[in-house]
Amino acid sequence: MAAWRAFLSTSHLLERRIEEQLKSAAxxxxxxxxILVRLSEAPGxxxxxxxxxxxxxxxxxxxxxxxxxxxxxxxxxxxxxxSDDRGVLAxxxxxxxxxxxxxxxxxxxxxxxxxxxxxxRDELRTVTTAMQxxxxxxxxx
Amino acid sequence: MAAWRAFLSTSHLLERRIEEQLKSAAxxxxxxxxILVRLSEAPGxxxxxxxxxxxxxxxxxxxxxxxxxxxxxxxxxxxxxxSDDRGVLAxxxxxxxxxxxxxxxxxxxxxxxxxxxxxxRDELRTVTTAMQxxxxxxxxx
DNA sequence: AGCGGATAGTTCAAATCTGAACAACGCGTA
DNA sequence: TACGCGTTGTTCAGATTTGAACTATCCGCT
Numbered sequence: 550m551a552a553w554r555a556f557l558s559t560s561h562l563l564e565r566r567i568e569e570q571l572k573s574a575a576x577x578x579x580x581x582x583x584i585l586v587r588l589s590e591a592p593g594x595x596x597x598x599x600x601x602x603x604x605x606x607x608x609x610x611x612x613x614x615x616x617x618x619x620x621x622x623x624x625x626x627x628x629x630x631x632s633d634d635r636g637v638l639a640x641x642x643x644x645x646x647x648x649x650x651x652x653x654x655x656x657x658x659x660x661x662x663x664x665x666x667x668x669x670r671d672e673l674r675t676v677t678t679a680m681q682x683x684x685x686x687x688x689x690x
Numbered sequence: 691m692a693a694w695r696a697f698l699s700t701s702h703l704l705e706r707r708i709e710e711q712l713k714s715a716a717x718x719x720x721x722x723x724x725i726l727v728r729l730s731e732a733p734g735x736x737x738x739x740x741x742x743x744x745x746x747x748x749x750x751x752x753x754x755x756x757x758x759x760x761x762x763x764x765x766x767x768x769x770x771x772x773s774d775d776r777g778v779l780a781x782x783x784x785x786x787x788x789x790x791x792x793x794x795x796x797x798x799x800x801x802x803x804x805x806x807x808x809x810x811r812d813e814l815r816t817v818t819t820a821m822q823x824x825x826x827x828x829x830x831x
Numbered sequence: 832a833g834c835g836g837a838t839a840g841t842t843c844a845a846a847t848c849t850g851a852a853c854a855a856c857g858c859g860t861a
Numbered sequence: 862t863a864c865g866c867g868t869t870g871t872t873c874a875g876a877t878t879t880g881a882a883c884t885a886t887c888c889g890c891t
Contacts, residue, residue: 552814552817553801555818556817583698599868608848609849636856663824664694675813679816680696683804683809684703686804688703750840751842774839776885
């Protein structure tokens with residue numbers, strides 16, 4: 550249970566730090582940043598809403614809301630899906646890409662300085678596989 | 691970065707599971723459950739608001755709100771702090787304690803089945819110390 | 832005693848999240 | 862082709878969170 554306690558506290562504390570850093574650096578929330586990252590890595594810099602929601606792990610309605618916000622900010626656009634008339638594609642704009650490239654270094658710096666750099670190579674490897682295992686278990690059910 | 695990605699996903703997925711389990715089992719949210727746990731472990735089953743907020747890692751205003759909710763449910767009571775007239779003590783009631791004892795097993799089962807039991811003894815040990823290190827780093831700044 | 836800067840909790844407005852309800856579309860089968 | 866069911870994304874109401882502003886209190890120093 551000590552593992553769980555520490556895990557829980559760490560995730561909440563880190564979330565706070567990240568939120569604070571992103572907000573002050575770019576006026577972005579953490580979910581918004583994650584959306585930009587996912588889109589930037591997707592082929593064509595675009596993704597279906599549902600797939601994106603699964604990726605960042607928020608409800609469909611939360612994603613609808615956030616995409617609308619990002620659209621207002623000009624970082625993302627909606628496009629109709631050619632293969633499925635029900636579908637909506639979230640597309641990263643040029644401005645969105647530039648925004649991400651501008652913000653990413655500061656964000657990664659926070660993650661590294663608090664999480665990554667504190668751990669030895671062995672610890673990091675073990676933690677990674679452990680987290681991947683539990684993620685897998687949680688996703689498949 | 692793989693570590694971070696997996697860590698982030700795991701924490702969000704687990705959070706969802708836990709929220710769902712607690713809500714259906716007792717109508718509690720995860721923050722509310724954590725509040726009950728902290729109080730149950732505190733001497734006199736009571737804690738100052740600020741200390742409690744630091745423990746569960748939420749803002750003071752969020753704690754004020756949640757304590758009010760728990761008070762309505764009869765699980766917690768507010769008491770004036772004898773040593774500091776500004777202070778407020780959150781006190782776990784008998785009903786709160788019984789509620790916690792009723793809900794805890796189901797909650798722990800979720801945490802165990804997804805997080806703890808998937809890891810070897812060595813992995814668990816490493817993850818624990820790693821999380822404790824990062825928690826420490828995050829708290830002291 | 833009395834001032835002045837910290838601290839404790841609460842209140843408030845704004846933002847965000849979730850689940851349920853809904854409308855529109857896709858797809859297999861008769 | 863038409864029915865039925867699953868999927869997609871949005872809308873909506875309600876709950877929760879946060880930070881800022883505020884009130885009340887404490888404490889060290891003069």
